[in-house]
Amino acid sequence: MEKVAEILAEVSAEVVEPRFRALADGEVMEKAPGDLVTIADREAEVIISRRLRELLPVPVVGEEAVAADPSLARALVEEPAVWLVDPVDGTSNFVAGRPDFAVMASLVRAGQAVAAWIWQPMSQTAYSAELGAGAWRDGHRLVRRPTDDAPEKWRGTLKSRYLDPAEHHRMLTSARVFGQVSGGLRSAGMEYPLIAEGEQEFILYWRTLPWDHAPGSLLITESGGVSARLSGSPYRPDPPGGEDGLLVAADPAVWEHTREILLGR
Template sequence: MSETLDTEILVLMRRVSEQIILPRYQNLASEEIIEKAADDLVTIADREAEEALQVGLAAYDPNVVIVGEEAAHADPSVLNALSGDCWIIDPIDGTHNFAHGHAPFGILLARASGGLCQSGWIYDCLSGRFCAAHCGAGASVNGEKFLARTTGENPPVAAISALFLDDEERAMVHTHITPHYRLVDIPRCAAEQYPRLGLGENDISTFKRTLPWDHAAGVLWLNEAGGCAQRLDGSAYRVEDNSDGCKKPGLVGASSPKIWEEYAARALANPV
């Protein structure tokens, strides 16, 4: 059942990518890029891709409510569906990159029930890499079963995001966290950041804002692959949590449970 669903979802994501997203890559007019909020962009491709994904998912199962990033921005009441059975859509994850004409960017889809992600899919529009996961059934990359691996480096490799941190939080991270890791840039794209944690490229990624369309699929995929993604207090990520993005304890993803525990111990020993 899950393999059939993965195939159907892949066909949908690939079609939307090839017909709507990629034709506008490095080909957007200035009026086709809109700033929803400070440093938060949306493009005509985001909106058209979300509409196409909604149509495809509705045809697959018309009884399940759809929560799309752009629909929720236009009407926040859409978020009320996150506690029930729903599809979650991020039509272009990494819009900032896409709008500026560079990689990475991708599509994120998830199926959630009761506040927890049950299935998730991550599609890289440029490479075609397809990551899938189902709760209790493991993770895959391009149709092959997959287990997460660490970078093997000492110190571990960390992409620590300062986005949305206040000055006190930045100071704590700089003093007590970053000296223990080799730092790399964040890709500003969860559709890239979560795979990096499983593919032996990064060991730690941190997130302050944890909106469901950005994280539902990636959290499930990493956990099912044997890595670890959860709230800094050790609680599970729930898609209906803090829909404004920043009130709950931060979300940390790691290439292994051990590396996650080491990071959390450092952060909790130095609370802000």
């Protein structure tokens, strides 16, 4: 666990952080309309992938590699073990000079995340989780305090960019019962820890790319929370294009009540 955390922090210091607010012309590209990638994303993924394979020689499913060859993501369902890598989670923030970005990795065995790491470079904060062993921030175990029963005191995030407009409007209307609802930080690696740390009670995601959600989902479940599809099935890091919708919450009661409020069921 410690070695992977060291890899993420070292690669971040080597190729990501020096380019923060210092990207040169030609170092920011579009890999799809509205979807940015930088030289830092690509270089960091190559180095992290190589070093992870030195620890455990299994396939690496990296965000930028899959952008170039989508078939690589099939390893998540075809291989017994896979590394997942998100070299810069929150690239749009990174490009804009906003500090809300992270470097993430997870280890998936038999289709389930069994270990996860999130490095937040601007605060030099490390989160990790291991299936059945707990969740940690900088070596201190994370255990959420009990949540208040009143939804009007809950804080949450609705990631509604990919929702149907009518459904988006209906959910926003339903969400008025909550104390505070935001649109998020544009980085899963910054958002998931807010629940584990007790700063928010829920997040609703719609599109769920595996490199974005495997690390945070394990962090949440190992700190006592829930990360599950809207059907109620536990989150699993499937290849892109699978089931949409993911509700993450501080505990099972919050998850059930939030789903009832947002979805009417």
